[in-house]
Amino acid sequence: MTDFDAQNRIDDYLRRQVFEEECFLRAYEMDPYTRIVYRRFRELYWTVSRLLKRDNVANASSAFRAPIFPAAVQLQPGPRILIDATDLVASGKATGIQRVVKEISVNAAALGLGLPVVVKDGKLVAACGEGGETIECREGDILLLLDAGWNRLDDYAQLLQDFRARGGKIVACLYDLFPLLYPTLYTHTLIANFEAWTHRVLLDCDAIVAISKSVADRFATYVKGLERKPRDGMKLGWWRLGADFKQEDKKAPAPSIEALARRAPFFLSVGTVETRKGYPVALEAFERLWAEGLEANYIIVGRPGWNAAAFEDRLRRHREKGRRLFWLDNASDADLAFLYREARAVVLPTMAEGFGLPLVEAAHFGAPVIASDIAVFREIGGDAACYFDLLDAGSLVGRIRQMLAAEKHAPVIPPSSWSDSAAELMRMLREDCYQRSLG
Template sequence: MRFLIECTYVYEHPQDNSGIQRVVRNIVRELGAAQPEVECVPVMMNGGQLYRVLSLAPLTVDRGATRRQALIVRLDHLRNRYWWWHSRLERLWPFRRSPLARRLLYWPCKLASLAITLPLRGLLWANRNAQPAPQRAVPLQARAGDQLILLDSSWHDDFFPLAEKLKRQGVGIVSVIYDLIPLTHPQFCDEGLVKVFDRWFDWIAETADGFMAISQTISRQVATEIQRRLGAEAAARRWHGHFHLGSELDLQHKDARLDADLQRMFRDPAPVYLMVSTIEPRKNHRYLLDAFELLWAQGSDVRLCIIGKIGWKCEELVERIRQHPQQGKRLFMFNRINDKSLEYAYAKARALIFPSYVEGFGLPLVEAMQRGLPAMASDIPVFREVGGDYMAYFDLAEPQSLASQIAQFECTGEFPAQRPLGDWRWLGWREACQQLIAGTLAGLRSGARQPDHSVHANRL
């Protein structure tokens, strides 16, 4: 038996650096060092074929094929961005109130989109028989008894036929689940993603033999959703486990430069509180601003630094930040910084604040705490699972709850957690990889007898 660790999206988009891509890269990097009980092979899917991945880093081999593939990726991103802007436009007056207005908007937009989709389809046709660069990936023949572990963001890819073919050949299917937010909290997601994710989950519920979630909280949600969709009898034939994520930042290139504006901000001795995440409604930046405006109204000199790329459904929020009277004084926003600059911010900040409504894990919390930076977070189950008594929690119903904690911390110097951060321990990516492999093996061996078979270590 081999574990075939799927990493298609990261293979095709090696420069992307959001949470899932970071997880995939680090797990794949640690496969050799993890010394698992089974052979682990990173794989990607292309053109209905399975390939062994030799390198996730982009390598220039065939310049023509490389440029063509790069153009395909850029056009695909442009198409997604185009329809994202369309969805934003639909939410404005008069389109949000009138189905007729939305239809009148759609057809001109559809015709205009041909300027993107026709060249994209042409390139895809020209590239239909292209093989991955042999220095990066080589064909792989799956064998009966292998386990295909869908580690990457597989809902974006249409590889259902290949996975089903492999299953008919005796290959097991294991799905890694990061969260169920498009299902449990669709109001925070783009409508297109909600539909795609729901369709994918229907397929994965029917197809997968087992599920590995990135927290016990999510594992329980998955088990409940599987039972709701399939019924108790069919759901009982699936096994469930979980593992936890590491915290090392892996894209710190030697030639990377520290952001000059970030350095300049930290030269001021006034304390800086850090928020690290994509800017989108689910992350709850509005609550954060409300809390800090309470502090500033009381004369506090604390500063707020927001780090993260601009996401979706956040136009009013971004405008509020950019036009804020404290912008550049006690309020700062950085949308494009590298891992070296992020590491610098973790080292210099006073504390991390994470006011999310819902998360699958909350990787910035672990990244901060592992570096000795205390963290304050919304009081939701997954954050309690990750932070335990070593983190401070605030009430999302009342911004004063966070403002009071910060004021107390500034006044007394004592962080408002029940236990000192110095006693907290967390795993690295090597241990996270070991948990994934061990938890999958445990699930395969024990079948569906219990709701969660993971071998995991909350504190190492």
Template sequence: MAGAALCLDLTRLLSRVGLGPLTGVDRVERAYADWVLAVDPDPRFLVRTSRGYLICGADGARAFLQALDAGGPWGKPDFLSRLTGKAANPRHAGEALLRRHALARCLPGGLLPRLSDHLREDTVYLNTGHSNLSEHTLAAVQALPDLRAAVFIHDLIPLEHPEYSSPGFPAHFAQMLTQVMTRADLILCNSQDTAERLRGRFVDAPPVLPAHLGVPAPARPEPLAFDKDVPRFVALGTIEPRKNHALLLDVWEKLPEATRPHLHIVGRRGWADAALLDRLDSHPLRNIAIFEHEGLSDGQVRTLLTGAHGLLFPTHAEGFGLPAVEAAQLGTLPICADLPVLREILGDYAVYLDPLNAYSWMETIKKRSAVSLAAESVAEFRVPTWAEHFRTVEAALWPGRQ
């Protein structure tokens, strides 16, 4: 786009180096990186590292993203990595790569002059990952009169459901959000539901722009060993209390053994109470009718979802609900918690159930297991695209430009 001047914060993606497949929030920042590289001929990228801040250009961002997508190689450790004894740490390997490509480096106290030196007039600072949203960073951006800040808020779950966050995080999130609402010029979010929650909580909020997230084309199927002759359901997402895996374990214990389908739990173990993880590890149906998968590729997830009798999503709270959208894209029925945001995104395509009512889930799963997928007529789901998302964002950032 003519006249686009952008600086994208990549701190979130740096923090994910070495931690396996990208999460939903990570994927948003990754999509924004591609968009920035496409629309701005001379973009800038800000990263907060363990040793201060880096500013990179397009070449540095491309080198970092290529290594991130491929899982390496990151190149030889630099002097600073060796000096701190962290050369073998994946994140520090990512930092070393970025330092090799940096246009500028500074300790926190030098951020404002470095931004002034390296960002063009009318630059928009974009932060889409809930990372590096400190008072120090946002104040430095706000201090430059020709800069604007657009921040993506994915959800308000730590404030609305603190019981589903790790100890201390709700207070940190509240502080971060206060800084954003005070210093940002535009708030981006993933749904009308999230936008309404933000406006209701912050009456003096800057403009809030809802724009549904895009879903890329499905990955190519990749081999994965599992029993294809037994009806299967998939639960996709980080294993944590908010996702309500406990309900699914309850249901599988009560399903009749003779007709019990398989449950495939896909996702890394996040913040979760020890009792849930112990129960999953020691469950009598583990590796018999309940299977846990961590670190699957996108292609393997597609293989597992394609032909499944449903995607089970009994989550207590969501900002968007990407797993359900990805399932719908593949023609797999999402069976979801009855949340406003999921109805907004999925409409009539999903089945909605009370996430506290295990009986309704059990009965739905029993009936669904008996359905012949070959004879089923599946309505086509209109998949939201990144092109639509970015058209909405561009119109808000640069009104009237073509």
């Protein structure tokens, strides 16, 4: 499939999902003002959440009461790398971007290769132990913008200017460009913040590090179409995320999860329930198979996301709910590890992804993988995964049939530990060994 065909297929899919979402919202008898409030509920939720995060960061003593990082970091000789972990410390979350920030920061600190910091009142403050010590930039320092800085752009403006004026370099992590590429999936606030971050911060960095080559390639293509060009000499690199599998993953799952796994062969999807994940395509494929009499279950493990109220309602009201269709929105790590091990295969119907950690996790736990044929999955999974045509339920039906007819074989996708991932990233920054140059 050409890039043009793939984009047309994505556009058609997004139009259908937006239409269904609008129809769902209009299905209720409500006045225009109530409808607006309902439509913006998640956006308001995240706005309030960000304001609360700001309050947490403003109060340094409360922000550091439960230390995330080692009490002291003994940095190795060489450039000092300061790792921004502001959102992580403020929110206390450990999923998504914050998971990456935590694992990279903790492991870089343990290796003596990086010092976690937070932004407070336009200054950098150490985030280790009790924290609170102001970090003054020295010539040769590298500030790694690893966290979700677009949520608080105003806090960074003067800081970045002062950091560079003192001889420091600025490197930003790029997880994806989805708010710019697929704006119908996100809130207006997020889109505006992310666009401002991209144009005012990313384009002025000394280097960009992406979580996959696919994301780096997408960024290189994106900047070619901009009037404003990247900073002269800008470097572009990418590295592999980690996937440590800890002892707690071997704990016993809940009895209800064990009982569910014994009912019938099942296929598993993992990830937030949002439009980008392609769940409607997977559900359509199983609906076709169920209509043919297939006795196999479909289990989704993921929390509710955003702009997918219509599909969430469809899951809750589906006639197969509790029979052959199951949505687990609060599964534990032990539950998920067990489901990975017992699944006939893991289905990843995503239309766009930055890395695709469930693919690596599935391989670790011995589950075959059926994934959308997108560049990043090919990059991570290679020949070890089974691919179906992007957003094509019919193609997925064929792959599911093949998987049921074949003997179960675990794919071989060697994971990188978080320690290895942190070391690779820190080496790239310290040795200035990026794969490409943009500016």
